[in-house]
Amino acid sequence: MNIIGRLTRDAEIHRTPQDKQVVNFSVAINDSYRNKQGERIEQTSYFDCSYWISPNVAKMLAKGTLVELTGRVSTRAWTATNGELRSCLNFHTSTIKLHGGSKKIEHTQGSVQQEKTKIIIQEPADDLPF
Template sequence: MSINRVNISGNLTRDPELRATQGGMQVLGFGVAVNDRRRNQQTGEWEDYPNFVDCTMFGNRAESMGRILHKGMKVAIEGKLRYSSWDKDGQRRSKLEVIVDEIEFMSQKQAPAAPQGYQQQYAPQPAPQAAPQQWNAQQAYQQAPAAPQGYQQQYAPQPAPQAAPQQAPMPPAQESLYDGDIPF
């Protein structure tokens, strides 16, 4: 048995690139920088060393994520590793990439500013706040429509019967338990 699962979090190193295969499937490619902390042997200080990870996403989600993701955004990714190799100009090339199964946005970096007219016309406006109203049971009862006479007599609210206070039941006597008595 083998396990091929990857969890990384980091910042996008570039804007995603959306393309399509010959069969029409959408493919989204982007890079994520993941820091590794190591102690500098000369100074003794801890330093961050970036690892650059290529990520690929397929299908309809790739198309929708291509519109949302942008450079600098912090994301968490879950997926699997895929190794690819090919020949280019007589040289053997290879790469290891993450095939994205799940993606979560960890921060909302601001996108480039929209034109001024757009911000005024289409920016979300806060909902008007209504003054909070106090609910008054007496007013609600007085404003309720009158019920037919027979209904009032038959279904009028009656005072709740008062139950006599009872003592809590005593727990049964404890018998000693053995490991064999426990069902799990």
């Protein structure tokens, strides 16, 4: 699945108890449509994103950056301490494209391709023959 949106906060790097690093960030996606009465309805969806491939990408993920992400969506639901039911959309990111950026980052585990206005960060290719 692909989504395009803007980061709502700077990316943060967290460590798991197994000493793996994950980059966490949030993306807002704006959508609009017309209802039966012809009124334009604006809707914003928020995704909590995680990127496990390389923590170096966090340097490029600043609030307001326009990104195109490839990955898979999941949901999470819980009950808050005040008893309110809560939920969120999670996006497990495998590819990040930065639109409008011109900086190149050091990325050792995957490949980085720099184009005129975007940087593409992808998972390393498998070396399996099948």
